[in-house]
Amino acid sequence: MEKVTPNTRAQDTDDLEDLFENAPCGYASALPNGRLSKVNRTLSIWTGYSAEQLVGRRFLDLLNIAGKIYYETHFAPLLRMQGFFNEVALDLVRADGTTLPVLVNAVVRRDDSDDIRFIRITIFNASDRRRYEHDLLEARRTADQATAALQDLNLTLEAQVAKRTAQRDRAWRLSQELLVVALPDGIFESVNPTWNELLGWRDEELLGASFVERTHPDDLDAAQAALTDILTRPLTVPHESRFRHMDGSYRWFAWTASFEDGRIYASGRDITVEREQADALRQSQKMEAVGQLTGGLAHDFNNLLAGISGSLEMMQNRMQQGRFQDVERYVAVAQGASKRAAALTHRLLAFSRRQTLDPKPTDVNRLVAGMHEMIQLTVGPGIPVDVVGASGLWPALVDPPQLENALLNLCINGRDAMPSGGRITIEIANRWLDARAARKLDMPEGQYLSLCVTDTGTGMPPEVVARVFEPFFTTKPIGEGTGLGLSMIYGFAQQSGGQVRIHSKVGLGSTVCIYLPRHSGEVDVDDRTAKLAVLPRSVQGETVLVVDDEPSVRMLVTDILEDLGYTAIEAGDSAAGLKVLQSNVRIDLLVTDVGLPGGMNGRQMADAARVSRPDLQVLFVTGYAENAFLGNGHLASGMAVLTKPFPIETMASRIRSMIEGSKAKARRP
Amino acid sequence: MSAIERHNTKQAGTGKTAMVFAHGFGCDQNMWRCVAPSFEDRYRTVLFDHVGAGGSDLSAYDPTKYASLHGYADDVVELSRALGVTGGVFVGHSVSAMVGILATKKAPELFDALVLVCPSPRYIDDADYVGGFSRVQIEELLDFLDSNHMGWSQAMAPTIMGNADRPELGGELTNSFCRMNPDVAKRFARTTFLADNRDDLQGVTARCLVIQCSEDVIAPQEVGEYVHRNLPGSELVLLDATGHCPNLSAPEATIAAIEAFLRGR
Numbered sequence: 001m002e003k004v005t006p007n008t009r010a011q012d013t014d015d016l017e018d019l020f021e022n023a024p025c026g027y028a029s030a031l032p033n034g035r036l037s038k039v040n041r042t043l044s045i046w047t048g049y050s051a052e053q054l055v056g057r058r059f060l061d062l063l064n065i066a067g068k069i070y071y072e073t074h075f076a077p078l079l080r081m082q083g084f085f086n087e088v089a090l091d092l093v094r095a096d097g098t099t100l101p102v103l104v105n106a107v108v109r110r111d112d113s114d115d116i117r118f119i120r121i122t123i124f125n126a127s128d129r130r131r132y133e134h135d136l137l138e139a140r141r142t143a144d145q146a147t148a149a150l151q152d153l154n155l156t157l158e159a160q161v162a163k164r165t166a167q168r169d170r171a172w173r174l175s176q177e178l179l180v181v182a183l184p185d186g187i188f189e190s191v192n193p194t195w196n197e198l199l200g201w202r203d204e205e206l207l208g209a210s211f212v213e214r215t216h217p218d219d220l221d222a223a224q225a226a227l228t229d230i231l232t233r234p235l236t237v238p239h240e241s242r243f244r245h246m247d248g249s250y251r252w253f254a255w256t257a258s259f260e261d262g263r264i265y266a267s268g269r270d271i272t273v274e275r276e277q278a279d280a281l282r283q284s285q286k287m288e289a290v291g292q293l294t295g296g297l298a299h300d301f302n303n304l305l306a307g308i309s310g311s312l313e314m315m316q317n318r319m320q321q322g323r324f325q326d327v328e329r330y331v332a333v334a335q336g337a338s339k340r341a342a343a344l345t346h347r348l349l350a351f352s353r354r355q356t357l358d359p360k361p362t363d364v365n366r367l368v369a370g371m372h373e374m375i376q377l378t379v380g381p382g383i384p385v386d387v388v389g390a391s392g393l394w395p396a397l398v399d400p401p402q403l404e405n406a407l408l409n410l411c412i413n414g415r416d417a418m419p420s421g422g423r424i425t426i427e428i429a430n431r432w433l434d435a436r437a438a439r440k441l442d443m444p445e446g447q448y449l450s451l452c453v454t455d456t457g458t459g460m461p462p463e464v465v466a467r468v469f470e471p472f473f474t475t476k477p478i479g480e481g482t483g484l485g486l487s488m489i490y491g492f493a494q495q496s497g498g499q500v501r502i503h504s505k506v507g508l509g510s511t512v513c514i515y516l517p518r519h520s521g522e523v524d525v526d527d528r529t530a531k532l533a534v535l536p537r538s539v540q541g542e543t544v545l546v547v548d549d550e551p552s553v554r555m556l557v558t559d560i561l562e563d564l565g566y567t568a569i570e571a572g573d574s575a576a577g578l579k580v581l582q583s584n585v586r587i588d589l590l591v592t593d594v595g596l597p598g599g600m601n602g603r604q605m606a607d608a609a610r611v612s613r614p615d616l617q618v619l620f621v622t623g624y625a626e627n628a629f630l631g632n633g634h635l636a637s638g639m640a641v642l643t644k645p646f647p648i649e650t651m652a653s654r655i656r657s658m659i660e661g662s663k664a665k666a667r668r669p
Numbered sequence: 670m671s672a673i674e675r676h677n678t679k680q681a682g683t684g685k686t687a688m689v690f691a692h693g694f695g696c697d698q699n700m701w702r703c704v705a706p707s708f709e710d711r712y713r714t715v716l717f718d719h720v721g722a723g724g725s726d727l728s729a730y731d732p733t734k735y736a737s738l739h740g741y742a743d744d745v746v747e748l749s750r751a752l753g754v755t756g757g758v759f760v761g762h763s764v765s766a767m768v769g770i771l772a773t774k775k776a777p778e779l780f781d782a783l784v785l786v787c788p789s790p791r792y793i794d795d796a797d798y799v800g801g802f803s804r805v806q807i808e809e810l811l812d813f814l815d816s817n818h819m820g821w822s823q824a825m826a827p828t829i830m831g832n833a834d835r836p837e838l839g840g841e842l843t844n845s846f847c848r849m850n851p852d853v854a855k856r857f858a859r860t861t862f863l864a865d866n867r868d869d870l871q872g873v874t875a876r877c878l879v880i881q882c883s884e885d886v887i888a889p890q891e892v893g894e895y896v897h898r899n900l901p902g903s904e905l906v907l908l909d910a911t912g913h914c915p916n917l918s919a920p921e922a923t924i925a926a927i928e929a930f931l932r933g934r
Contacts, residue, residue: 033911060886065806066813068886069858072913073695073763080917081699 026102026123032116034058034076043123048095059121064091064099075106079119083108089126101130178253178268186211186227189263198270200246216242216250226255227264234258240271301344307337342645343405358641359496361395361519362403364428364449371404372426378408379415379424388427396449397519398496403451406489410453410512413485417457417510425454431515443499447518454511460504468502489514542659543567543585547577547592547602548621553644557591557621557651564652566659573598574605581609587616588659594622606639617662619654621646638662670726672748676717677724680752682709687754689715689780691745693763693787694861695854697723700762703920704927715752719765720744721853730853738764738864742771749779758931759875760784762916763887764861766896771866773875783873784927786880787913788896789888790867798867799891807862814855870899877903878930880923884911904930 020027026043028036039054047054047062054062060071067090078085084107091099105122153160172179172192178199179192188206195201201214215223219241226239238254245251252275257266311334318326368387376385396403407426414424431437431448438445460468469490486500489512493500497517504510544566548554554570561568569585571577575598581587590609592602600608606618618639642654672678679698682688688708692700698716705714718725719741734740745768749757759780761769766788773780792800793807802810877900881893890907897905906926910919 058884064809064813065802066810069810069862070695072885072887073693076912077696077700077914077917080914081702 025125026121028054028059028121028123030059030119030121032119034060034119037118046094046100046123046125047092053095062092064093067091075104079106079108089130092123101126103129175267177270178266180264180266180268182211182264182266184231184259184262184264186224186264198245198251199243211243214244216244218242230257230264230266231259235266238269240275243268301341304337304341304344308334308341311337338645339647343401346402346405346643358399358643359397360400361521362398362400363393364396364398364403364451364516365389365393367400367403368407368426368428368451371407375408375411375424375426379411382421383415383418383424385411385424385426388425390429392430393428394430394447394449394518395521396516398498398516399492402492402496403514403516406492406514407451407453409485409489410514413512414453414455414457414510417455417459422456422509425452427452427454430518441499441501441515443515448498448515449518450513450515452511452513454509456509459506459508459510461506465502465504469500486512541565541567542588543569544589544591544655544659545569545571545577545580545587547571547574547590547596547605549573549593549595549597553593553621560648560651561591561655564655566655574600574602578605578608581605581616582612587613588662589617589619589655591619591621591655594620615662617658619658621651670729672744672751675720675726675729676744676748677726678748678752679716680713681705681716682712682714684708684710684712686712687715687749687752687757688712689717689745689749689754689757689759691717691759691761691765691768692719692722693761693765694857695763699723700914700916701760704760704916704923707924708927712758715749715754717748719857721850721857727850727853730850732856735853735856736860738768738771738860738866741765741768742775745769745772746776746779750776754779756781758782758784760786760927761788762786763788763913764864767864767866767869770869770873773873774869777874780875782931783875783877784880784930785877785896786916786923787882787885787888787893788879789892790870790896790899791865792862792887793865795865798895799889801887801889801892802862810862811859814858867895867899870896873900876930878927879903879905880915880926881905881907882910882912882915882919883907885913887913904933906930 021041023040023042026046027038027040028043029038030036036055036057036059039051041051044051044054060068060076063071071090075085075088084105086105088104088106090102090104092102093099103124103126105124107120109117109120111117175192175194178194180188180195181190182188187208187210191203191206195206196203211223211227212220223239223241226235226241229235235255235257238256240252240254242250242252251270251272253268254271255266255268257264259265311330315327315330315334318324318330368389372385372387379385411424411426414422427450429450429452431450433441433443433445433448435445468486470487486502490500493514493516498515500512500514502510502512544561546554546557546561546568547570548557549572551572554572558568558570566588569580569587571580574596577590577592577596577598578600581590590606592605594602596602596605602620602622606616606620610616610618615638620639620641622641622643638658640654640658642651677698688705690698690701690705692698697718701716705716708714720735721727721730731740734743745759749772755778757780759769759773759782761767761783763786766783766785767790769780769783769785770788770790773783789800791798792802793804794800794802879893879897879900881888881890883890893905893907897903906929908915908919908922908926910922912918915923
């Protein structure tokens with residue numbers, strides 16, 4: 001065992017001093033009067049006061065105001081009476097004014113005669129513990145609140161459940177919609193009273209029944225598909241279907257539904273009135289459109305009829321006056337008006353896309369050049385019309401009269417857009433659309449002819465441009481435009497395999513371009529240039545069968561045929577016509593209407609006749625395009641179409657060429 | 670339950686004259702353990718706990734009643750009458766000094782003499798009046814009491830109470846010399862430190878002794894002098910003792926001062 005030497009005692013003293021000064025708690029000694037006599041470095045560091053500053057002060061001077069009061073009223077008396085106190089929670093106020101939560105122990109040390117030597121005060125840093133306590137208190141407060149809420153809930157739960165159940169029951173009963181719980185196969189399990197109110201059925205008539213039984217037969221497939229879908233995802237976009245009322249009528253419902261836990265939950269809103277209103281609205285819109293159309297047509301036709309009837313009257317006057325040289329003028333005027341009337345009906349049919357197009361390889365340069373003078377006369381002298389043709393222009397495959405109509409229409413539109421004058425430019429060009437250009441124009445790639453009409457007029461805002469191709473859309477007052485012009489051009493261009501595009505800016509004018517597919521081949525000579533004076537006359541007494549239910553047309557055609565030297569046989573319906581065709585009578589050509597009474601249409605009659613006369617030449621003459629009957633423009637060889645009304649010379653040359661063609665064919669080996 | 674039981678009343682001594690000792694805020698009748706026995710040879714000493722303190726009946730605590738010192742004074746009157754006290758001596762410490770003033774004005778026949786140990790009719794300074802605390806300081810005290818429990822941690826005290834691991838702490842709390850329910854303490858602090866009974870000093874007919882200490886943070890010397898000035902015929906003794914509790918820190922001097930006062934009557 002080592003000896004304790006003075007040297008080691010000095011070391012022990014140092015050790016104890018170090019322990020006192022640097023212990024992990026504050027130490028202080030106080031005299032019986034409460035004043036501090038000694039403090040350690042730890043307390044000094046914690047408080048920010050030097051030992052010199054602390055000695056001589058009372059311990060309670062280091063406390064906050066509440067601590068001072070409590071110390072004086074509670075803990076000082078306790079220390080006096082008990083001789084100690086332990087773990088008293090107080091806040092020390094540091095030199096910088098901040099507080100340090102501490103736990104304080106104090107004990108009175110007495111000497112042998114029981115007099116107080118000093119009071120030992122030990123101070124623990126309680127920052128962490130105070131924070132835990134705070135958190136614990138918060139947690140307990142939360143738990144207490146939750147417990148209180150739970151107790152409250154327990155007390156009121158039954159009442160709440162009853163109330164909520166009553167509310168839900170009320171919602172079920174009072175809903176204005178049909179509510180139903182159904183099995184996955186559509187069998188009703190539960191229905192609300194609204195079913196009875198809206199449809200008359202009683203619960204017992206519905207429960208156990210399938211929705212199939214009373215759903216409108218036309219809606220059933222869609223309804224069943226919707227039901228199947230519900231099983232995989234909620235029906236959120238309402239499904240509309242009809243359900244039978246007890247009185248046998250049907251009512252419309254918009255259904256939404258979900259599938260959960262083996263049941264379908266669905267609700268149906270009665271939309272019968274909405275549907276009726278929507279139908280009524282559609283009807284009135286249709287009527288308005290028809291009004292717009294008929295108003296415009298009446299206006300146009302009245303103008304044309306005025307030209308025709310006026311001319312006829314003038315012709316009569318002049319003939320009575322013996323001024324025959326003037327008659328020619330009025331004939332030309334009446335013919336022009338008649339042609340425009342024919343063009344008008346063609347436009348109508350083009351709009352409905354039921355016109356009978358007769359596309360031919362066409363030199364558009366020549367067509368436009370031929371129209372130039374007429375267009376200039378139409379738009380008037382205030383608006384110069386320039387034509388910019390193209391050299392080396394490709395032929396286009398198009399129905400020439402329809403293209404003329406379209407061009408005239410565009411120029412009239414241009415004129416109307418320039419009330420105070422301007423300029424119209426007609427430009428024709430070859431357009432080779434590569435993929436990018438085609439995409440931009442929303443057309444297939446390829447080679448096209450473009451015919452563009454540009455005016456320097458008022459132009460149109462984008463919202464008007466967006467609608468110009470809509471039928472009946474017009475910026476003109478009722479009675480002045482049918483609202484069909486551009487929509488008919490659109491229909492015509494589409495039907496011709498082309499497209500129409502418009503570019504317009506307010507104040508800068510508009511450009512409308514018609515794109516037509518290129519025809520790779522030669523252009524035929526226009527047979528319309530033939531004149532009545534050189535009409536070919538029959539030399540061999542060929543026979544033509546004319547079938548038409550309209551006597552005036554029949555008479556006209558017969559007269560033309562006889563003028564040409566042909567023999568004409570007439571029939572008023574398909575039965576009579578077929579009878580002739582199935583006889584042995586010589587018939588070189590059949591001229592027939594397509595729409596016919598007598599059990600067959602013209603096409604059927606012709607087909608029946610060709611059983612016994614396979615080479616029979618047939619010329620269909622039609623008022624409007626029964627395209628379906630005519631094989632959508634793909635006629636068998638030896639068949640042709642002529643639309644009413646027709647110029648007599650066209651009819652004559654067509655008849656002549658068909659009969660000649662047939663003879664030429666017959667001569668070939 | 671009678672007032673006597675309710676207040677955990679302890680009587681001793683054989684004298685004809687009753688001497689009623691009332692403790693202040695923070696403690697119970699133990700406050701008087703070093704003083705009261707000295708008077709048992711001549712007086713019938715009565716020690717009691719205010720409701721909410723010591724061994725009183727906590728269930729009798731009525732926050733409305735005890736929101737004013739009049740509630741405590743009414744208890745003193747009721748208890749004293751129950752004990753048949755007349756012409757007695759009332760010794761009140763701290764806030765109970767003012768409780769005694771109020772009681773004697775309610776029932777002047779009870780006490781001929783009042784001993785007021787470290788009294789204060791108002792703790793908050795008011796114009797020229799020095800109470801020892803600014804209003805801000807008292808509000809800080811009350812705020813602090815609302816958010817913290819002073820002394821024993823609010824969260825830990827109940828745990829310690831039932832903590833088998835540390836019986837020494839539980840013992841200290843349950844057998845404390847200064848037992849007071851924390852919630853009652855909070856309310857008692859509010860009642861005490863917001864009280865203003867300066868006007869009640871007027872018209873006191875009993876003889877009064879004011880005992881004042883030096884360096885009392887609760888009731889400074891100016892307050893003792895104010896009470897003395899405003900109680901006609903009162904005596905003032907400045908003890909050679911520091912702090913707010915001379916009955917504990919200097920019991921001999923306290924006894925001597927009381928005896929001198931009582932002898933003089």
